Amino acid sequence: MATTVAESKLTDQPQPGQMLRGIALLAPPVVWMLVFYLIPLVILLVYAFWSVDYLTVVRELTLENFKTIVTNDLYPRVILRTIAIAAIVTSIDIALAFPIAYFLARKVTKHRELLLMLVIFPLWSSYLVRAFAWRTILGTNGILNSFLQWAHITDQPLTFLLFSKEAMVLTFSQVWLPFMILPLYTVLDQLPKSLLEAAADLGGNGWQTFRRVVLPLALPGVVAGSLSVFSLTMGDYITPTLIGGPGDQLIGKIIADNFGTANNWPLGAALVFPLLLVIFTMLVVANRFGALGRSSV
């Protein structure tokens, strides 16, 4: 108590009561993050430096798992494939979400809440169900192929529509789209109208206004949405398993199987490192664009 009082005097900051209230408010989430996130994460990472001998985890430091990851070209290949797919899905979602978010935030006046609900609506259904729905749509005798044949656009079912990288990218893009729309909507909604009017007054055309006014101000939203979509894609293994083609596995499945099928926790934990590295790099970049702190808007 003494220190709190002293501090508050020193800094001329909030009263002790307020201070306590602040700590009380912060403590639960901090403890939660510590106990259920940080500590398990550290334990997981420690596993990466151990090895497994039949049934027991050998608790002796070794770099063997990392050597395996680097020397067996399975892992670098799958990790690169995962990053590439995540990047493609993120780009597609930016392209799709921007007009939708812009429309919702700037053009719609009536029923805006209803339209926003519709954006979020798919999230109410199970993710597995949505992935399976795409199988029904894209399948050999699926809705899309039936339509194409009915309309005489094709005379044979297109088999590449399902169980392919394209199908996987399509499914990911649809499933994660709300995670891109919502942050974009938030930044675009806060965009002062006066700036657009000023741009118009100064003779800027639509494209110039977009590129030099809207886009820079919306950037934190783009980055925040991209972070979500990218990391959700990178960690997922359900869509690649159900929709992807033979051989289109992503790193999530490789990791899950090391934990769940081979009892090889150390290798599974070591495979988490490259992913954390990618995410960490993205966070650093995102921080530079102000997506994590208070946005510049």
Add this chain to the structure above:
Amino acid sequence: MQSDHTIDPFRTVSVDELTQLDPAEVWSQYRSGRISRRDLTKFFGAIGLAAMGSKLLGGQALAATELNAIVWEGYTAEAFAKKWEDANDAKINSTFMASSDDAFAQLQAGGGSNFDLVTASNDLTQRLVDAKLVQEIDTSKLSNFPDLVEQFQKPPYIYFDDKLYGANFAWGPTVLLYNTETITTAPTSWNALLDEQYSGRIATWNAPIQIAQYALLLDPRPDDIYVLDDDQLAGVKDLLVKQRPLIRAYWNFGGELAELYVNGEIDISDAWPYATLQAQEGGATVAEVWPEEGVTGWSDSWMITSGAQNVDLCYSWIDFMLGPDGQMGVLEGNKYAITNQKVIDSLPEDLRASLYMDNIAEWYDKILMWKNVPNMDKWLQVWQEATAS
């Protein structure tokens, strides 16, 4: 039950009889002169330790009527479990395992005392025994045990060093399934899953244990398809790499496989009989074949953990699961083949035949039942290199 325990006042009472009674009742009988002081002392001596323990541990009194089991989903389904719960005034709580390794990890984390029971598949059983997480089974406590088909009484995957560690209650082979409309001559070999004429119409189960199935095709064939050396593993990998471009999809669970046939995505695959039934219900024209090389098979057993809190109740549950109610529950709920001959005899003939329960001795001989793969981490790596790299 109550009437069995009322005590004849003109007869001496054994301590065994007394311990069946509620302490309060014993006390009142003593007060009314029907129990001697010496018997009362004996009684409290007999229950003393247990009673003291339950006071100290608090929750024990409740735990006596509850079992915690880690199971494959469906094995404790309310539909039939309720019957046992009502009859025994007990409750079974279940945690569903995601995989054999998931169950192993969870049991190991608790040293075998966080659960009373586990339904272990035959790729897991030996590991649980090796890690001393399960205890020996006393078959004299299982009234339905003698009714089990002989092959399932002491199968090698639960019988180690003359000791039995599980009660085998469900099983099934992994067979070859094909669409009879598009493939008019029945295939006879697992080679059909590597046949280019079916390119783009083939599926196979996405699990490293399937390496054993493809090892059946190696020349020379390994003595034990579950214990492969590096050369043999490399041989299987070659087959799988060759197979990948022909594959339409790797399937992950039975319902998904059935859907692949119903939606016309594939014409041939490995399969479980219950998925065949589902595919047929969905309108697919499919038929099963037992390839000449033999088939692999799975089998699930109830095991009692080494730290089980209430072993008697565990036996009661296992006996129930080996009896008509439990066996029919597993059969109807999961469409898995069962192991109690008496129950099997009571089934309609077509159902018996469709799940290969009609002549088990003959079918069983052709199944190479799963067992522990000691270097599963290596198998997984080979499987992933072949199917994902």
